[in-house]
Amino acid sequence: MRRLFDDELAELDADFTEMGMLVSGVIRRAVDAFLERDAAAAQQIIDEDHKINEREIALEKKTFEMIALYQPVTSDLREIVTILKAVSDLERAGDHARNIAHSTIKMGQKQKVSELEQLMAKMGQMTTQTVEDVITAYVNKDDHEARSLADVDRQLDHLNHQVRSESYKDMRQDATFETGASIYLNVAQDLSRIGDYVTNVCEWIIYLRSGQIVELNSASEGTES
Amino acid sequence: MTTKEILTTQDLHLYYGSNEALKGINLSFEEKGITALIGPSGCGKSTYLRTLNRMNDLIPGVTITGTAEFKGEDLYAPNADTVQIRKEIGMVFQQPNPFPFSIYDNVIYGLRIAGERDKEKLDAVVEKSLRQAAVWDEVKDHLHESALALSGGQQQRVCIARVLAVSPEIILLDEPTSALDPVSSSQIEATLLNLRQDYTIIIVTHNLQQASRIADRTAFFMNGELVEVDQTKNIFMNPANKQTEDYISGRFG
Numbered sequence: 001m002r003r004l005f006d007d008e009l010a011e012l013d014a015d016f017t018e019m020g021m022l023v024s025g026v027i028r029r030a031v032d033a034f035l036e037r038d039a040a041a042a043q044q045i046i047d048e049d050h051k052i053n054e055r056e057i058a059l060e061k062k063t064f065e066m067i068a069l070y071q072p073v074t075s076d077l078r079e080i081v082t083i084l085k086a087v088s089d090l091e092r093a094g095d096h097a098r099n100i101a102h103s104t105i106k107m108g109q110k111q112k113v114s115e116l117e118q119l120m121a122k123m124g125q126m127t128t129q130t131v132e133d134v135i136t137a138y139v140n141k142d143d144h145e146a147r148s149l150a151d152v153d154r155q156l157d158h159l160n161h162q163v164r165s166e167s168y169k170d171m172r173q174d175a176t177f178e179t180g181a182s183i184y185l186n187v188a189q190d191l192s193r194i195g196d197y198v199t200n201v202c203e204w205i206i207y208l209r210s211g212q213i214v215e216l217n218s219a220s221e222g223t224e225s
Numbered sequence: 226m227t228t229k230e231i232l233t234t235q236d237l238h239l240y241y242g243s244n245e246a247l248k249g250i251n252l253s254f255e256e257k258g259i260t261a262l263i264g265p266s267g268c269g270k271s272t273y274l275r276t277l278n279r280m281n282d283l284i285p286g287v288t289i290t291g292t293a294e295f296k297g298e299d300l301y302a303p304n305a306d307t308v309q310i311r312k313e314i315g316m317v318f319q320q321p322n323p324f325p326f327s328i329y330d331n332v333i334y335g336l337r338i339a340g341e342r343d344k345e346k347l348d349a350v351v352e353k354s355l356r357q358a359a360v361w362d363e364v365k366d367h368l369h370e371s372a373l374a375l376s377g378g379q380q381q382r383v384c385i386a387r388v389l390a391v392s393p394e395i396i397l398l399d400e401p402t403s404a405l406d407p408v409s410s411s412q413i414e415a416t417l418l419n420l421r422q423d424y425t426i427i428i429v430t431h432n433l434q435q436a437s438r439i440a441d442r443t444a445f446f447m448n449g450e451l452v453e454v455d456q457t458k459n460i461f462m463n464p465a466n467k468q469t470e471d472y473i474s475g476r477f478g
Binding site: 005071073074075077078211 | 433434437461463464473474475476
């Protein structure tokens with residue numbers, strides 16, 4: 001039996017995926033802007049952040065309506081709950097992209113530190129890739145992929161650690177590097193947090209498929225905000 | 226909490242003539258609590274409910290095989306006393322069916338048949354039963370007026386009181402709220418939730434939200450078979466069987 005609910009759920013699903021692609025694009029642009037010290041691109045990201053927030057609110061409103069009007073159960077309910085929870089994770093990941101844009105502007109044209117730049121490029125690439133992958137995993141409702149993506153989060157935490165020790169080392173050698181170092185630290189922390197939110201979305205994909213609430217990377221570093 | 230089984234059916238088959246309406250139902254009920262029987266029309270859930278206090282005996286051409294035991298006693302033994310069975314396993318029907326006499330006389334009907342004449346005792350039973358059925362406050366000043374003058378929801382609660390008056394252990398309800406408005410329905414649900422601590426309640430309902438709201442366990446029937454039985458939250462959150470999922474998500478039925 002074809003249900004009106006199925007049409008609305010398909011629409012909700014498509015809207016969520018679209019928001020995922022939007023957030024993923026913003027993260028990629030934020031990383032590129034930081035690596036290229038492109039303040040104008042960074043400013044554009046900051047100016048457009050409200051679009052993500054508005055989408056989050058629209059999706060939340062839609063899920064509330066669907067719960068009230070259709071009283072979904074079983075996998076229908078799980079799909080709606082997944083979107084309701086994951087949409088907040090996406091929005092917060094978007095906030096960290098905005099933080100990176102702020103850091104980019106603050107960084108101005110300060111001296112690049114090549115070891116740190118390399119680490120940041122690696123982290124940035126890994127983060128943008130994992131955000132794209134988690135959206136794909138959601139679209140395919142692929143819980144195996146979701147489980148394997150949690151591993152990327154661990155690698156990001158490890159890189160974040162490396163950035164931290166490298167920055168502290170450089171600061172000890174050159175006290176004037178303090179501001180620059182703190183920006184590297186913040187951006188690495190933002191990327192690592194995006195990885196955490198990706199892991200949350202992975203957990204919701206697993207819930208969607210299995211009904212089990214799992215904790216991936218419970219011992220993960222950098223889960224404190 | 227240790228619970229024990231009060232009612233058990235094993236390989237229970239029921240035929241209307243040559244039509245097999247129940248195809249070997251294995252299901253047990255523990256003491257206390259509410260079990261909801263759900264499933265599409267014609268799935269056998271009401272037929273099954275009626276086998277539990279031998280209501281199907283009245284239908285011509287019915288054949289029943291397998292076992293149905295209440296506290297280890299065969300409900301279908303040749304010497305089983307159907308009056309006693311229906312006292313211990315009472316039933317409430319879809320349409321409120323008060324007898325055309327006073328509220329008081331409705332409630333004590335069973336006791337009067339059993340020969341109880343002690344006015345004080347009867348008075349006490351009437352009050353206790355009507356209180357248990359959560360309708361006492363509404364009818365206490367009209368006990369000697371006709372039960373037919375009550376609203377549908379009140380009539381249904383009086384019918385529940387009538388069952389309670391004979392101290393049953395099990396209460397069977399066959400879609401008890403489907404003829405009632407939402408407010409009356411929620412009063413019946415509240416009544417059942419109070420009774421679940423003291424009685425074993427088995428309810429057939431087409432209202433899935435009613436099952437999810439009040440039942441401890443839910444059993445899904447289809448085409449004369451028991452497809453799945455589990456804690457209600459498992460049935461509604463993550464059923465094991467695809468047919469169960471499709472039915473309660475409204476994909477068919």
